[in-house]
């Protein structure tokens with residue numbers, strides 16, 4: 001077997017962490033349920049030699065090296081909450097490599113790390129950054145996650161407007177149920193975490209939902225996968 005090495009400094013590194021399959025439903029922003037949920041801190045590997053941060057150090061391209069060596073990258077450890085630093089560093093690498101989708105994902109994960117540290121202001125700022133990166137999304141899953149991020153960041157007026165925009169796209173029944181649930185939370189100025197299951201209609205009223213027959217996209221199939 002070939003020894004895995006860090007893509008930036010070529011020192012040996014471990015294989016990427018693989019989170020256990022969630023057994024509990026995800027949050028509305030698709031943060032997975034337990035037991036995957038509490039493994040968040042393991043999702044980003046940090047190279048002890050060069051300081052590179054990524055889900056898989058071995059997959060980093062050599063072009064990440066200037067980012068890892070930049071002042072901005074290093075100074076994150078002095079300006080940001082410690083628990084969020086690996087995710088922010090990975091987000092910065094994604095940004096400089098031009099991967100906005102992965103950058104938004106990393107920033108949302110940083111927000112989850114801030115949630116776990118009860119750092120509400122930092123969590124809201126990180127969600128705001130992900131919301132901005134998702135501004136022009138046409139994907140319904142991403143649109144729904146953006147709606148949740150807006151609400152949880154306390155961006156209520158923007159969240160209401162975004163809920164209107166998503167509704168105008170005539171999404172399917174499940175998405176409409178989630179948007180309706182979010183609208184009620186927004187009206188109540190609720191910035192709390194909610195499980196996706198609490199937004200869905202009871203199975204008795206929508207049997208096809210519990211059977212996953214409408215699970216046509218990656219979003220819904222992940223949701224209902226057993």
Ligand SMILES: [Zn+2]
Pocket residue numbers: 006007008009010011047048049050051052
């Ligand atoms: Zn390295």
